[in-house]
Amino acid sequence: MERFVLTDAQWAKMAPHCLGKPGDRGRSGSDNRLFVEAVLWIARTGSPWRDLPPIFGKWNSVYVRFRDWVRADVFQRLFDACSDEPDLEYAMVDATIVKVHRHGQGAKGGPQSQAIGRSKGGMTTKILALCDALGNLVRFVLLPGHRFDTVGVPPLIEGIDFDALIADMAFDSNSIIAELDARGAKAVIAQHPRRAIPRDVDQEVYKWRHLIENFFGKLKDFKRIAMRSEKTDQSFAAMVYLASAVIHSR
Numbered sequence: 560m561e562r563f564v565l566t567d568a569q570w571a572k573m574a575p576h577c578l579g580k581p582g583d584r585g586r587s588g589s590d591n592r593l594f595v596e597a598v599l600w601i602a603r604t605g606s607p608w609r610d611l612p613p614i615f616g617k618w619n620s621v622y623v624r625f626r627d628w629v630r631a632d633v634f635q636r637l638f639d640a641c642s643d644e645p646d647l648e649y650a651m652v653d654a655t656i657v658k659v660h661r662h663g664q665g666a667k668g669g670p671q672s673q674a675i676g677r678s679k680g681g682m683t684t685k686i687l688a689l690c691d692a693l694g695n696l697v698r699f700v701l702l703p704g705h706r707f708d709t710v711g712v713p714p715l716i717e718g719i720d721f722d723a724l725i726a727d728m729a730f731d732s733n734s735i736i737a738e739l740d741a742r743g744a745k746a747v748i749a750q751h752p753r754r755a756i757p758r759d760v761d762q763e764v765y766k767w768r769h770l771i772e773n774f775f776g777k778l779k780d781f782k783r784i785a786m787r788s789e790k791t792d793q794s795f796a797a798m799v800y801l802a803s804a805v806i807h808s809r
Contacts, residue, residue, distance in 0.1 A: 564596055569641065569808045576636040578628060595637075597621050599805065602798050605782030607662070626794070634797035634804075638696075641804040645691035649723035649747070649764065651771040652715060652730060654687040654708045655779070656680060659787045666790035674792050676703025684787050686778075686799065687711040689719070694770030696803045701792050709735060723747050723761075725768045777806050 565573070570592050577591040597615035601608060611618040628634060659675050659682040666673055674684050683704025689697045697719065700711045709732045716724070716738075723745035724735075731751045736758075739746045747764045750757060779785040781802040789795035 565592065565599070565805070566808075569805065570595075572640045572808065573637045573804070576633065576640050578631060578633055594621060594624060595801070598625055598798075598801060602781045602783040602802050605786065605788065607788075625797075629793050629797045634800040638800040638804040638807070641808040642695065642697075643807075645695065645697050646693050647697075647719065647721040648692045649725055649745075649767070650692070650697065650716070650719070650721040651690045651694070651725045651768055652688070652712060653690075653727065653768070653771045653775070654685050654702070654711075654729070655775045656683050656685055656704055657779075657785060657787050658683055663787045663789055663795075670703075673790070674701035674703050674795075675787075676705040678704035680704065684795065685711075686775075687715065688771065688774065689715040690771045690774055692767070692770075694774050695807050696774060699796075699799060699803075701796060713738075723764065725765060725771075727768065774806070778802055 573595065574591065577595070579591065593615060597611060598621075600606075600615065601611065608618050608622045611621060615621055656678065658680055664670065664675065664682060670676065670682065675682055677683075685702040685704050685706065685708070686699055687702055687708060688699040691697050698715050700714055702708075702711050708729045712730065712732075712735055720742075721744055724739055725747045726735075726749070728749040728751055731748050731754065736746050736748070745761070745764075746758070747761050749765065750760060778799070781798070783789075783798055784795075784802055787795055789798060
């Protein structure tokens with residue numbers, strides 16, 4: 560199990576933000592670190608909750624606790640705790656598609672109530688991410704797989720200052736470029752060949768876009784994320800937050 564175990568440095572950042580830690584009112588968790596490692600085991604292996612090794616405790620109790628933490632937004636707080644101050648000399652935005660496992664379908668309200676949509680790959684979810692100049696995650700949003708990438712950009716960049724935004728051709732949008740111009744930020748966005756008035760694109764800066772691709776590659780090492788098995792956006796986002804926290808603090 561060693562490869563799924565948190566380092567002492569990672570746990571030191573996470574521990575103060577867990578539910579049921581010593582000193583909290585009400586019932587304390589029996590072992591918060593073991594519980595977080597149990598969720599990481601599920602995220603990394605992609606296994607059903609029922610296959611959780613007994614060393615982590617009863618699978619149903621771990622799952623119920625997971626859902627409690629999801630509802631309390633604990634996993635986002637763990638990510639925030641492990642994230643250093645972002646380097647926003649420039650930012651990068653990109654999206655990746657994940658196929659939705661059949662176990663990830665069937666939530667109340669149907670796919671239309673979750674970020675699940677039908678695209679060329681079948682039922683899919685899109686993870687749209689904003690990374691800093693080092694390729695570390697800053698924010699992400701979930702979209703149905705068939706939605707255009709550009710619709711998720713405004714909430715990603717709202718309230719965040721950066722000197723330049725790097726993106727591929729999918730983000731060559733007049734509205735995005737107008738927003739960057741209004742901010743005084745440089746648009747390093749690959750041009751669509753049908754653009755009426757070509758723009759200058761800094762090709763040297765654009766080369767750094769590989770860092771966000773590297774982040775997605777590391778994120779998809781977690782099989783529960785590479786193929787979405789969570790029925791709700793909240794649970795799936797929790798897995799992304801926890802995996803990103805570990806990636807960020809390695």
